Structures are given as C-alpha cells and as structure tokens.
Amino acid sequence: MKTQPPPHYSLTLLATTLATFFCAGPAQSADPAPPLPAGVVDFAGRVAHNHWYLFGAEKRADLEALNRELREAQQQLDKARDDDTRRAATDRGTAVAGRLLEVVKACPRIIRVDLTAEHPVLAPNGPFELPGDTGALLFEVVSGGEGLSYSTTTHDMSLPPGDSSKATADVAASGTTYAVVGFEHLPVGRNILSVEFRRPGQPAVRFLLNLTMPTLGRLKLTVLSDDTGKPAPAMVRLVWRTDDVTRQPANGIEFAPQFDGQGKASGSRNANLPGPLADSFWCVPGPFDMALSPGEWRIGVRRGVEHEVIFEDVTICSGKTLERTYRPKRWVDMRKRGWWSGDDHVHCRILSDEDARHLMSWVQAEDIHLANIVKMGDIYRTYFEQRGFGPSYRVVDGEYVLSPGQECPRSHDQIGHTLAMNITSMVRNPERYFLYDEVADTVHAQGGLWGYAHVNSGMFHVHRDMSINVPRQKVDFVEILQFNNLGTRLYYEFLNLGCKLTASSGSDVPWGGTVGEVRAYACLGKKPFSADAWFDAFRRGRTFTTSGPMIEFRVDNALPGDELQLKADKKLRIRARAWGDPKRMAPVKLEIVRHGEVIRSAESTDPQHPEVQLDFTVDAGYGCWIAARAHGGEGTSAHTTPVYVVREGLRFWKFDGLEDLITKRLDSLSQIEKIVADAKKLDAEGKLEKDRYRKQLALQGDALLERVTSARNLYADLKRTAEAERGRRGSPGR
Amino acid sequence: MSQIYQVSQGWRRMTWAGRLLLASIVIGLPHTAVGHDLFTAYVQHGVHLTVGARHVDLTLDLTFFEEWSARERLAMDTDGNGRISRREVETYVKQLAPRISRQMKLRVAGRELDLAPLYDPEVDLLANDKVGPGHHRLRLFFFAATPAGMQAGDEIVVEDSLWPKAKAIGTLQAEGRDGATIETKEIDDLVLASARPDEARLFKFRCLKPPPANLAAPKTSSASPLKPSSQPRIRSQPLPAPTTQTIP
Numbered sequence: 018m019k020t021q022p023p024p025h026y027s028l029t030l031l032a033t034t035l036a037t038f039f040c041a042g043p044a045q046s047a048d049p050a051p052p053l054p055a056g057v058v059d060f061a062g063r064v065a066h067n068h069w070y071l072f073g074a075e076k077r078a079d080l081e082a083l084n085r086e087l088r089e090a091q092q093q094l095d096k097a098r099d100d101d102t103r104r105a106a107t108d109r110g111t112a113v114a115g116r117l118l119e120v121v122k123a124c125p126r127i128i129r130v131d132l133t134a135e136h137p138v139l140a141p142n143g144p145f146e147l148p149g150d151t152g153a154l155l156f157e158v159v160s161g162g163e164g165l166s167y168s169t170t171t172h173d174m175s176l177p178p179g180d181s182s183k184a185t186a187d188v189a190a191s192g193t194t195y196a197v198v199g200f201e202h203l204p205v206g207r208n209i210l211s212v213e214f215r216r217p218g219q220p221a222v223r224f225l226l227n228l229t230m231p232t233l234g235r236l237k238l239t240v241l242s243d244d245t246g247k248p249a250p251a252m253v254r255l256v257w258r259t260d261d262v263t264r265q266p267a268n269g270i271e272f273a274p275q276f277d278g279q280g281k282a283s284g285s286r287n288a289n290l291p292g293p294l295a296d297s298f299w300c301v302p303g304p305f306d307m308a309l310s311p312g313e314w315r316i317g318v319r320r321g322v323e324h325e326v327i328f329e330d331v332t333i334c335s336g337k338t339l340e341r342t343y344r345p346k347r348w349v350d351m352r353k354r355g356w357w358s359g360d361d362h363v364h365c366r367i368l369s370d371e372d373a374r375h376l377m378s379w380v381q382a383e384d385i386h387l388a389n390i391v392k393m394g395d396i397y398r399t400y401f402e403q404r405g406f407g408p409s410y411r412v413v414d415g416e417y418v419l420s421p422g423q424e425c426p427r428s429h430d431q432i433g434h435t436l437a438m439n440i441t442s443m444v445r446n447p448e449r450y451f452l453y454d455e456v457a458d459t460v461h462a463q464g465g466l467w468g469y470a471h472v473n474s475g476m477f478h479v480h481r482d483m484s485i486n487v488p489r490q491k492v493d494f495v496e497i498l499q500f501n502n503l504g505t506r507l508y509y510e511f512l513n514l515g516c517k518l519t520a521s522s523g524s525d526v527p528w529g530g531t532v533g534e535v536r537a538y539a540c541l542g543k544k545p546f547s548a549d550a551w552f553d554a555f556r557r558g559r560t561f562t563t564s565g566p567m568i569e570f571r572v573d574n575a576l577p578g579d580e581l582q583l584k585a586d587k588k589l590r591i592r593a594r595a596w597g598d599p600k601r602m603a604p605v606k607l608e609i610v611r612h613g614e615v616i617r618s619a620e621s622t623d624p625q626h627p628e629v630q631l632d633f634t635v636d637a638g639y640g641c642w643i644a645a646r647a648h649g650g651e652g653t654s655a656h657t658t659p660v661y662v663v664r665e666g667l668r669f670w671k672f673d674g675l676e677d678l679i680t681k682r683l684d685s686l687s688q689i690e691k692i693v694a695d696a697k698k699l700d701a702e703g704k705l706e707k708d709r710y711r712k713q714l715a716l717q718g719d720a721l722l723e724r725v726t727s728a729r730n731l732y733a734d735l736k737r738t739a740e741a742e743r744g745r746r747g748s749p750g751r
Numbered sequence: 752m753s754q755i756y757q758v759s760q761g762w763r764r765m766t767w768a769g770r771l772l773l774a775s776i777v778i779g780l781p782h783t784a785v786g787h788d789l790f791t792a793y794v795q796h797g798v799h800l801t802v803g804a805r806h807v808d809l810t811l812d813l814t815f816f817e818e819w820s821a822r823e824r825l826a827m828d829t830d831g832n833g834r835i836s837r838r839e840v841e842t843y844v845k846q847l848a849p850r851i852s853r854q855m856k857l858r859v860a861g862r863e864l865d866l867a868p869l870y871d872p873e874v875d876l877l878a879n880d881k882v883g884p885g886h887h888r889l890r891l892f893f894f895a896a897t898p899a900g901m902q903a904g905d906e907i908v909v910e911d912s913l914w915p916k917a918k919a920i921g922t923l924q925a926e927g928r929d930g931a932t933i934e935t936k937e938i939d940d941l942v943l944a945s946a947r948p949d950e951a952r953l954f955k956f957r958c959l960k961p962p963p964a965n966l967a968a969p970k971t972s973s974a975s976p977l978k979p980s981s982q983p984r985i986r987s988q989p990l991p992a993p994t995t996q997t998i999p
Binding site for chain 2: 059062063065066084085088089091092093095096171172173201273278279280281282283285289291292295474500501502528652
C-alpha cells in the first residue's frame with residue numbers, strides 16, 4: 018500500500034500545566050475541592066479529536082462535549098479570583114472528569130494491566146486489532162495504592178529499526194492510570210510491539226503485544242471527463258475517516274522535483290479556495306488501483322472551477338475491491354460562450370517529456386487551457402528551467418497548452434515583480450536589471466505580453482515601477498486576483514489616471530495552492546482555441562479574472578478591454594450577468610464599478626440559482642472606465658477588465674481625484690529616487706560588495722533615474738492636460 | 752565494538768558540523784528575510800471562525816513559507832540530525848503552548864471572551880521532515896462559549912499576535928451554525944505588517960444573524976472544526992462550505 022508519508026503530528030500541549038494547576042488550584046481553600054486527575058484535559062482532547070474510534074462513532078459527540086466542558090472548567094479556574102469561584106470551577110471539572118471516567122471504563126477496547134501482580138499480565142492479552150495503518154490502544158494500568166491519572170503518547174512506527182517496534186507510556190507511581198497510546202505508519206499484517214510502562218522511581222515494565230491489522234481493501238477509482246466520458250486527469254482527495262488524514266493516491270503525481278525546492282514543494286496541493294477545497298488534493302493523471310485500510314473513507318474529486326465538486330463517503334471492506342467512477346458535471350462551459358481559461362503564473366520545471374506530461378496532467382485536472390509556465394529569475398540566477406521558449410516549445414494536448422514564459426525581473430525591496438507571456442526567449446540582463454522598460458520593449462518585440470505580478474497585494478513595492486511604466490504604456494496586464502484575494506486599490510488608481518490595464522490573475526504555484534485556483538478568461542468569441550488566439554484576445558484586454566463566479570459584461574456592445582469612442586454624452590446601456598456553481602456559490606453579488614465606485618449592485622435571491630443580472634443605462638459623461646465585479650457567497654471573487662468610454666479629446670480618467678492620484682505616483686517616484694540615492698551612498702562607502710541587488714541598483718541608478726524623470730514629465734503633462742480639459746468639462750467634472 | 756563507537760563519534764561530528772552549517776544558514780536567512788520583503792519570508796494566517804449556539808470555534812492555520820519554516824524547523828530539530836521526528840515536534844509544540852495562548856484573543860462587540868485551547872495543536876511538515884527551507888503548517892484550535900445576547904451587527908475580532916516579527920498574509924473564513932450567519936469583514940491589505948509588541952493583527956467578522964439563544968446543544972456526532980461532519984452518502988453534494996469566506 019502506498020500511503021502518504023507526511024508526518025501529521027498531533028501534539029500534546031497542556032497536560033502538565035493543567036494537571037499542575039488543577040492539583041494546586043484548590044490548595045488555598047479552607048475546604049479544598051478534590052483535585053482533578055493529572056492529564057485528564059489533554060486525554061479528553063486526544064480521545065475526542067484523534068482516537069474517538071476506540072469508543073465507537075456513537076460516543077464521539079459525548080467525548081467532544083466532555084472535552085469542551087473540561088476546558089471550560091479550566092478557563093473558569095484561570096479566571097477565578099476567590100476560593101468560592103475556584104471551588105465551583107473545580108467541582109464542575111471534577112464532575113465532568115467523573116463522567117469521562119465512566120465512558121473510559123466502559124470502552125470496549127480497554128486493555129487492563131495490573132502492575133501489582135508478581136507477573137503482570139494484560140487482560141485481555143491480545144492479539145489486538147488496530148483499524149489500519151494508524152490506530153491507538155487504551156490501557157488501564159493499576160500500580161497499586163490510591164490515585165487516578167491520565168497520559169497520552171503517539172509513536173511513529175516508520176522510525177528506523179530498533180525504535181520502530183517500541184512504544185512507551187508514562188504511568189503514575191501509584192493508583193490507576195488511563196493511558197492512550199497512538200500509532201502512526203503501522204506495518205501491514207501481524208506485528209509484535211513492545212510497550213513499556215514507565216513509573217517514576219520504579220523499573221519500567223515491558224510487555225510484548227500481538228498486534229494485527231485487518232486485511233486491506235482495494236479501491237479502483239476512475240474520473241471521467243464530462244465532455245468526453247473518457248478517463249481524464251483530476252484532483253483527488255482520499256481521507257480515512259478513522260484518523261481524518263489524507264493519503265496519496267497510488268498514482269498521485271509528486272511535483273517536488275519540478276519545483277526546485279521552492280515554495281510548497283509537494284504534490285499535495287491545498288487550494289486557496291473556501292471550505293473543504295482548501296484541504297489537500299493530489300493530481301492523478303488517470304485511473305488508479307490501490308490498497309487501503311478498511312473502513313469509512315471520504316473521496317473528493319475536483320476538475321477546476323467550471324465543474325461541480327464531488328465528495329462521497331465510501332466503505333472499504335477487508336479483502337474486497339471497491340470500484341468507483343466519477344464524472345464531475347460541468348455547471349458551466351465557458352468555452353461555448355467563447356471564453357477560455359488561463360493562468361498567467363505557474364512555476365514548474367519542464368526539462369523532459371515526463372516533466373511536461375506531469376504538468377499537462379495538472380492543468381487538465383484543473384481545466385486550465387492556457388498555462389503561462391514561468392521560468393523565474395532574480396539578479397543572481399534563474400529557477401524552474403524550461404527547454405526553450407516560443408511556439409515550438411509549447412506543449413499542446415488538444416485544447417490545453419503549456420506556454421513557457423518568465424517571471425523576471427523581480428526585485429523584492431526595490432520595484433516589484435514582472436511577468437511575460439508568449440516570449441520567444443528569456444529576457445534577462447542582470448547588468449540592466451532595474452530597467453524594466455527594456456524588458457517590456459524586448460518582450461513586445463518578440464510578440465509577447467508584459468505585466469506585473471502581485472498587484473492585488475501591492476507586494477514588493479510594485480507601485481514604484483508601475484508609476485514609471487504604466488503611464489509610458491509599456492504594460493499590458495496586472496495580476497489583480499491571487500490567493501483568492503481580489504485587490505484593486507492599485508489597479509483602480511492607475512485606471513483612474515486614464516491608463517488602460519488588462520485584468521489578469523495567476524496562481525503562483527508552488528507558493529499558491531493549485532493551478533487555476535484563480536484564473537483569467539480571455540474571450541476568443543467564435544474563433545477556435547489556440548495559444549495564439551488566446552494571447553490575441555488577452556492583448557485586446559478581453560478578459561475577466563475569477564476564483565469562482567463567472568461574469569458576462571457589456572457596455573452597449575463593447576466587451577471588456579474595448580474602447581467606446583464618443584463625440585458627445587449619451588446614454589450607455591450596461592448589461593451584466595454573474596452566476597456561480599449552484600452547489601456552493603450562492604448568493605452571488607454583482608457590482609458595476611465606474612471610476613472605482615459602485616454605481617449599481619444586485620444579489621441573487623434564489624439559493625438554487627445563484628445568478629443575478631443587471632440591465633440599465635448610465636450617462637457617458639465626460640468618459641470613464643466601467644467594469645463588473647462579482648462575489649460568490651462562499652468567498653470567491655471575479656472582476657472584468659473595464660470597458661473604456663472615451664469622449665473625443667478627453668481622457669477617461671477620474672477627473673475629480675486627479676491631484677491625489679498624481680501625488681501618489683510622484684511619491685512612488687520619490688521612493689525610487691531615495692532607494693537609488695541610498696544605494697549610491699552605500700556603494701561609495703564600499704558597503705555593497707556582498708549585496709548584488711543594491712550594488713546593481715547603485716550602478717544602474719542613473720539610468721533608472723532618467724526613467725523617473727521621464728515619468729515625472731509625463732505626470733506634469735497629465736496635469737497640463739487636466740487644466741486643458743477643465744474648460745471643456747462642466748462643473749463638477751465626472 | 753570500538754568500530755561502532757568510532758562510527759558513532761564520526762556521525763556525531765558530522766551531525767554537529769551539519770547543524771552548525773544549517774544554523775548559520777537559517778539564522779542568517781531570517782535576518783536577510785526580515786530586512787528584505789521576500790515573499791518567502793511570510794507566514795500565512797488562515798483564520799476560520801465558526802459561530803454556533805453554544806460555542807465559537809476558532810481554528811488558525813499558520814502556513815510558514817520558506818524562511819520562517821526553516822527557522823522553526825531548526826528549533827524543532829533538537830538532536831541536530833537534520834531530520835525532525837515526531838517526538839521533536841511534540842517537544843517543540845509544548846514549548847510554544849504558553850506563548851500561543853497569550854497571543855490570541857477573541858472579542859465580540861468589544862467584550863473579550865474566554866478563549867481556550869480545544870485540542871492539541873497539529874504540525875504538518877507537508878511531506879518534508881528535513882531541516883531547512885520548506886513549508887509547514889501549524890494548526891491551532893480554540894473555542895469559547897457563545898456570548899449571551901449576541902446580536903446582528905456585532906463585530907467579532909480575532910486579535911492575533913503570533914510570530915509578531917514575521918509579516919503575514921491573512922485569509923479569513925467564517926461559518927455560521929445552528930442558524931447563525933457570519934460574514935468576514937474585508938481588511939485593507941492582504942499583506943499585514945509585522946505585529947508590534949503592543950498591537951495585534953486584527954481579523955474582523957460580523958454577525959449578520961445570531962444563533963438562537965435557546966437552541967439546545969447539538970446531539971449529533973459533532974464534527975470538529977474544519978472537519979466535515981458525518982453526512983449521508985451523496986454525490987455532488989453541496990460542500991459543507993462556510994457561509995462566507997474572504998481572503999482580504
């Protein structure tokens with residue numbers, strides 16, 4: 018059986034502290050309440066959370082309630098300021114502990130150990146059957162004398178030989194101890210385990226236990242494409258309900274070697290998406306057949322946002338094979354509407370056909386048609402190597418394409434991270450690393466697209482270089498959605514200056530959760546899908562980004578990214594629709610945004626049909642940008658590229674707020690001037706010989722400052738343009 | 752016997768040499784990382800709040816990216832062999848416990864609730880038990896009694912001072928049970944600054960509909976936070992998803 022190796026460690030926290038406190042708490046009372054048994058709170062938490070199966074599913078709720086009550090009693094004790102309160106809390110805790118003791122004593126799997134006997138024995142003496150590759154034993158250990166205590170331990174049986182067949186349990190020197198001993202990574206079949214009971218001041222007592230694991234069952238799992246009915250890659254989650262731990266599917270792809278040790282370097286992917294989608298899923302390229310511990314399992318299957326998510330509870334029986342076939346149903350097919358999905362930010366090595374196959378399985382499992390596979394660079398080196406760039410290095414499988422691109426230049430403390438798509442060669446010159454415009458120009462000369470990463474979060478001071486190159490019209494796109502975070506502050510600031518920017522998004526795996534958790538749709542209309550058609554549509558700005566809901570949006574007949582040129586004010590008809598997966602996204606909220614402000618919104622009311630539409634008219638005024646955005650009820654978001662409404666002779670900017678907007682940009686430019694000045698000063702003092710970033714910033718500073726000056730001139734021009742427009746606009750302007 | 756002893760000494764020397772090397776790398780890294788605004792220097796704080804008739808459950812998923820993970824992994828590796836055992840993780844978490852409890856607070860309508868640990872914390876090393884840069888996740892479980900008189904519009908604030916020197920990426924998830932409806936409140940910035948000594952990171956939620964005050968404790972097999980509750984076998988079922996979730 019291939020099981021997931023990750024150590025999933027459940028850890029002891031409070032036993033000692035609580036036991037000490039409970040024991041010592043009532044000591045000052047004139048009539049002290051009896052202390053709680055040592056370790057009882059930790060024991061309660063452990064059996065409720067990890068080992069409830071020992072008691073049977075019907076006792077799980079009771080164990081959970083007892084755990085909470087014990088911990089509430091402890092809180093009361095923490096807060097107690099007088100003896101009466103303290104005694105009341107202790108009485109409460111004692112009562113709950115008594116109820117817990119009844120449940121524990123009645124446990125059908127309890128093993129009794131009498132250490133007072135001349136030849137201590139176990140009753141029963143085994144063999145003891147564990148439920149699978151994890152499990153626990155519950156002991157009642159009698160040491161003689163008075164007293165009651167509890168202990169918990171867990172042992173990893175995958176340790177090297179010598180340690181791998183030995184477990185220990187700490188028991189009190191006297192009285193009765195209830196000890197729960199957990200095991201992880203147990204071997205299959207019959208095994209002999211040494212359990213050692215350790216008592217303070219006394220020799221340890223060791224027993225050899227016969228353990229058996231039930232015969233494994235078998236699962237044959239197939240996921241079908243809803244389009245073809247044939248087996249297809251999918252994201253799959255297997256959880257054994259006995260321990261609620263995920264297992265790696267037999268053919269789950271391990272991506273760690275393709276991640277260069279960067280980010281979350283594992284094939285176990287936790288999407289940055291709401292609810293159970295955030296749990297670990299593995300990419301499986303096709304059907305698999307694997308042995309599993311018998312019992313209840315939960316199977317999860319995902320195939321990207323356009324498909325419903327399937328969760329099913331199944332029972333695996335010893336010695337039997339369970340065959341399951343799933344066909345996640347599409348709740349929407351955006352291709353039929355002319356929209357094709359993409360992810361602009363996927364880091365993954367492709368140096369071999371096997372690398373390509375693995376990654377292709379992943380993008381197909383997440384149903385991403387165009388993945389920009391970015392080689393990453395910094396001022397020192399590159400990562401996530403590719404075989405090459407350009408159309409001949411694309412990996413194409415039907416309507417799915419891996420297209421090599423780059424995330425470089427990237428500067429963290431200086432001016433931000435950049436992305437390029439559809440390039441024919443990597444564009445990187447460490448000696449001119451901070452002159453991002455040169456990269457943009459080269460990328461454009463190659464027929465590529467250039468933009469900024471992480472604009473949603475504003476990380477890495479990306480606003481600084483944006484302030485240079487957005488007004489210079491060097492920038493095609495910006496990431497406004499990442500980690501399921503729609504961040505529009507910077508985006509709106511530049512749009513409000515009358516700068517066109519296409520909305521995009523990328524998962525940034527392996528730092529992000531999974532390919533396509535956020536995605537950019539490009540409208541190809543009736544054109545057949547190809548990488549070139551997708552890039553052409555993207556270049557026109559015909560995009561929206563989403564982590565869940567879908568959007569359709571038109572201003573008159575203009576689509577996102579289009580420009581409506583008007584000679585005079587007129588009524589514009591706005592039609593928008595947002596909708597989501599009926600099984601998880603209700604209610605869907607739709608907002609129409611003009612110059613960053615919501616001018617109309619609506620929310621779906623039928624929980625079975627999370628869909629909402631708006632159809633209304635607005636005045637074009639003196640021009641504007643208008644976009645649609647949506648929010649799914651479960652926390653996902655979407656946003657379109659705007660439609661640009663341009664009045665003849667006027668910019669589409671937010672005229673009223675220009676002074677503040679320009680001031681922000683000038684401040685960003687001042688920050689660049691300062692970091693260059695600081696770097697030059699340190700360099701002159703000889704302090705940058707080991708800091709390549711700032712050393713190069715000092716060396717390239719003059720050239721960068723020329724660009725700053727150029728940008729300042731542009732902002733000065735914008736101010737003059739505003740003055741010139743003022744007379745042509747009414748008051749107040751719009 | 753002597754041969755075994757010599758091998759053992761050699762291994763020990765290697766271990767300490769390796770440990771020193773790792774220490775120099777890892778101790779050096781965070782200094783650079785804190786100064787540098789590297790993405791790899793963040794800790795993602797996933798805050799999941801569930802409000803029911805009897806309890807408010809708070810689960811924190813802290814995902815440590817490379818550099819803070821390296822720092823914590825080094826702290827876990829007490830025997831210095833470059834690999835982290837289960838026992839070492841247990842010890843690590845025991846040492847964390849007092850600090851963690853002090854660094855979390857929960858307020859409803861301005862009133863602080865008695866927040867208690869619900870279960871032992873869990874560490875998931877994400878299939879990598881080596882010391883050095885990686886990712887790992889620390890899951891913390893807390894709960895408090897649902898305050899009487901909770902009203903629609905009440906603000907629920909999680910005050911988080913965990914790993915105050917690390918920059919944070921915040922993610923919020925809210926769930927209402929027993930008829931309650933809770934929503935997340937957007938915060939200004941996905942990327943949160945390092946927490947100051949006297950100032951916690953604030954994660955805010957709003958009660959849209961409080962749970963009924965007279966609702967009895969649920970008798971069903973209770974699910975722990977973030978675990979799907981026992982449900983009938985169905986296909987394509989609605990996810991047991993929260994009512995709202997926002998990653999601000």
